[in-house]
Amino acid sequence: MPTDHPPVENGQENEKGPPAPPEVAGLLDLLSRHRAPGSGRGPITPLRQEGGALHDRVARLCATAEERVDAVLAPAREPARERGTRPDPDQGLDDALHEALARYGGPARVRGLTTGSDHLAPGLPGHWRTAPLPPMGLLLIDGTTALVLVDSALGRCAAQVDDATLVGTLLSLFEGLWRRSAPPGLPGWDGRGGAPLTRAVLRALSEGVTDETAARELGMSVRTYRRHVAEIMSRLGARSRFQAGALAADLGLLDD
Amino acid sequence: MTTLLAGGLRALETARARGVPARVLLTPRAVRASRARLLALAAGGCEIRVDAGQPREILLVDGELALIVPPRAANGQRPALVRDPAMVAVTCQLLRGAWQAARPLSDFHGAVARLRTEPAQNVLRCLRGGLTDEAAARRMAVSPRTYRRTVAQIMRDLGITSRFQAGARAAELGVLPTAGPPNAS
Numbered sequence A: 001m002p003t004d005h006p007p008v009e010n011g012q013e014n015e016k017g018p019p020a021p022p023e024v025a026g027l028l029d030l031l032s033r034h035r036a037p038g039s040g041r042g043p044i045t046p047l048r049q050e051g052g053a054l055h056d057r058v059a060r061l062c063a064t065a066e067e068r069v070d071a072v073l074a075p076a077r078e079p080a081r082e083r084g085t086r087p088d089p090d091q092g093l094d095d096a097l098h099e100a101l102a103r104y105g106g107p108a109r110v111r112g113l114t115t116g117s118d119h120l121a122p123g124l125p126g127h128w129r130t131a132p133l134p135p136m137g138l139l140l141i142d143g144t145t146a147l148v149l150v151d152s153a154l155g156r157c158a159a160q161v162d163d164a165t166l167v168g169t170l171l172s173l174f175e176g177l178w179r180r181s182a183p184p185g186l187p188g189w190d191g192r193g194g195a196p197l198t199r200a201v202l203r204a205l206s207e208g209v210t211d212e213t214a215a216r217e218l219g220m221s222v223r224t225y226r227r228h229v230a231e232i233m234s235r236l237g238a239r240s241r242f243q244a245g246a247l248a249a250d251l252g253l254l255d256d
Numbered sequence B: 001m002t003t004l005l006a007g008g009l010r011a012l013e014t015a016r017a018r019g020v021p022a023r024v025l026l027t028p029r030a031v032r033a034s035r036a037r038l039l040a041l042a043a044g045g046c047e048i049r050v051d052a053g054q055p056r057e058i059l060l061v062d063g064e065l066a067l068i069v070p071p072r073a074a075n076g077q078r079p080a081l082v083r084d085p086a087m088v089a090v091t092c093q094l095l096r097g098a099w100q101a102a103r104p105l106s107d108f109h110g111a112v113a114r115l116r117t118e119p120a121q122n123v124l125r126c127l128r129g130g131l132t133d134e135a136a137a138r139r140m141a142v143s144p145r146t147y148r149r150t151v152a153q154i155m156r157d158l159g160i161t162s163r164f165q166a167g168a169r170a171a172e173l174g175v176l177p178t179a180g181p182p183n184a185s
Helices: A022-035 A052-063 A091-105 A164-179 A195-207 A212-219 A222-236 A242-248 B003-017 B028-033 B035-043 B085-101 B105-115 B120-127 B135-137 B144-160 B162-175
Strands: A042-048 A069-073 A109-114 A126-129 A137-141 A145-152 A155-161 B024-026 B048-050 B056-060 B067-071 B080-082
Touching: A042 B085, A052 A091, A052 A137, A052 A145, A069 A091, A069 A164, A069 A212, A069 B056, A091 A137, A091 A145, A109 A164, A137 A164, A137 B085, A137 B120, A145 B080, A145 B085, A155 A164, A155 B085, A164 B067, A164 B080, A164 B085, A195 A212, A195 A222, A195 B162, A212 A222, A222 A242, A242 B162, B003 B035, B003 B056, B024 B028, B024 B085, B028 B035, B028 B105, B028 B162, B035 B048, B035 B105, B048 B105, B056 B085, B067 B085, B080 B085, B080 B105, B105 B120, B105 B135, B105 B144, B120 B144, B120 B162, B144 B162
Parallel strands: A069 A109, A109 A126, B024 B048
Antiparallel strands: A042 A155, A069 A137, A137 A145, A145 A155, B056 B067, B067 B080
8 A cells, every 4th residue: 555655656756855765765676676687586587488498497497396386377268289270479388387287296285276177188286276367377386486477568478576575465366366266175284183284174164165075175084074173163162163253253263 | 444554545535536447455344444435435436345355455556556565474575566567467367356256345335234133133143152043043933944044144145155154254244243142033
């Protein structure tokens, strides 16, 4: 939200005003680092679409993932391999994202959003949900690096983003969309019980999935799932699921 | 009302005063904190939708500029002013997705108004008290089927599908009656 410094708010350069306070100085610094040519790993690096070299770059980046890969695959058109015509250069990065994911065999937990199952080749790893999405491509590696593909005022463009704030924002926006999508898959389960399992059960409850679906996704019987729910309710001091929801919300347990 | 929310509302009011199209997506908490100003903005043509989600502060201007203020809890993040076309565009697209799933303010207010009526409050009191459906129906002197139908309508107004979600959402919306025995109606 805007600071109290109108020149920044309106996108104008403040040439004659008082010296910029620390928050604004920080903003300007980010901007000038981005603009400096040859500055190496700046916060945002435009990517040029160069066929094989691009595929390699995306694949290499994806392969570095150790903890998590979050993706959005919402190409504007069907992938070239399905259309059977000459590949459209604009499809290069969409295909590169898709292929890098399909080939990913590392330890990271993969989650993805797509507009429809017809965009998915069989055998994409991880959990996938569908959502009505505007055209875009996004790959978030370990929550620290992002590959972005979108239509912008300059046409189709792609970039690698390494800035913590920007990648963190994209991840947060992804999480919001993820929670509203179907069919649900449940991340964060380590199969050994304890805090991650509690979080996973609370998440399932807050997403409104049936007990059967939740149990299946968590890899346990419905009876075991209901036992976990009962334990959470007992810890909250709740006699009903409604009460549990109200208490959990008040305690901020559903905020994460 | 936080400084950031006030600043954001001021930006919207300024934009609308100049006839610039404006949209804002808010959490229910933020709606409660700024009701009067939001109603004025809505009357002035600002599109307003409500979505219960992680609070965040993002200002997009003309599809070209993004001001991002990360939540205080986010370590290593600081406010960023972004002009990069790809980054602004992807933020725009992700927000568009969130916008599509969100609820218009008028729907939201209608639902909240219905939830504050005496019959709805009685049912919410029973739910909050952890009564079984049968016990609640007896307390309210209606059939269990009627009670469940009323609960279902309340859940529709809350925009959720399960009892747990209903409790969470009702708490968040601030429509839960204060503790006390359910009234016989």
